Amino acid sequence: MRKRALNIGVSGLNATDNPGPGVAVIRSIRESGEFEGIVTGLAYNPLDPGAYMDGICDNAFLIPYPSLGAESLLERIRAIHSMLPLDVIIPTLDSELSLYLKIRSELVSMGIHTYLPNEETFNLRSKARFHRLRDIGVNVPKGKTVSDASAVYALEKEYTFPVMVKGQFYEAFISYSPMEAASHFFKLSSKWGLPVVIQEYIQGTEYDVVALGDGKGGLVGAVPMKKMQLTDQGKAWGGITIADEGMNEFVRSVMGKLKWRGPCELEVMKAKHSGECYLIEVNPRFPAWCYLAAGAGQNLAWAAVRLALGEEVEPFSTYQVGTLFLRHSVEHIYPLSQYRSLAIEGQLIRIEEKREHGKA
DSSP, X not given: OOOBOOEEEEEOOOOSSSOOSHHHHHHHHHTSSSBOSEEEEEESSTTOGGGTSTTTOSEEEEOOOGGGOHHHHHHHHHHHHHHSOOSEEEOOOHHHHHHHHHTHHHHHHTTOBOOOOOHHHHHHTSTTTGGGGGGGTOOOOOXXXXXXXXXXXXXXXXXXXXXXXXXXSSOEEEESSHHHHHHHHHHHHHHHOSOEEEEEOOOEEEEEEEEEEESSSOXXXXXXXXXXXXXXXXXEEEEEEOOOHHHHHHHHHHHHHHTOEEEEEEEEEEETTTOOEEEEEEESSOOTTTHHHHHTTOOHHHHHHHHHTTOOOOOOOOOOXXXXXXXXXXXXXXXXXXXXXXXXXXXXXXXXXXGGGOOO
């Protein structure tokens, strides 16, 4: 087994009750058996636990929030790269992916590899355009976007209540009447802006699938999971891999029609009475629970690294059904000096011999 000495940058190091995917991605990479390089954490907050946890990041750097734009991100990556040359970056947060798509060519010229979807597919899966996936044959609930309250009050002409009312970026509510839908419309539009998304409500059982596509319609791997424990925000705190060939075939079909390149999480609803599968949402990155895939026999994070480097990866054909994951909270103790280094200097470097190269 050939060991790879790489420097891999990973974002999403928050590890709270709504954790980012970064820690799970890094754990998967480190346990691949083929990686012996270093992991550079790309943190937005000096309090991101993943920047400090033992065995996760060798180095950590603060990067600018996505709201500051692509040029600020690129400038910071250039500074980090000049100090500790990066081979691969795996961005793991929805809010930053559009920026990485904008700077992808610049990263390539620097020798930094990514494995991201094309911009057209990335935009199509957005909540505001999600209902258009019907046009390419993907089974999604009936939906539309609305930008004023009068359209919300008129929903009874087109939809049977309840309906889902979703913010264009985050959050969703079940609305049982036009009045309740209007209340949710005002709440979501004030928080996330317009438009607000209206979606047919599908009664059934929800499943989440972590998947990796090759960009040509092929599926490198996919592992479906049923949530067993939820946080107050509805995030998975425990789950188990399931066996459902109909679900697996649906996922293959969706990934083929999207021609998705890179990792993603598919949220699938299996209708209670018909058993029909509906695609509810596509999250364009690894989910926070992606370590379950590695535990079930499909190390999709390491496969994504290899694909980013242009290597051929044999598609996974099986996974271990009945593999369970459970999260837990545990306190870690760190010296103030580590926090001070990241908060004030913008970097935390644990590889001492690298310090002589200066600060990024």
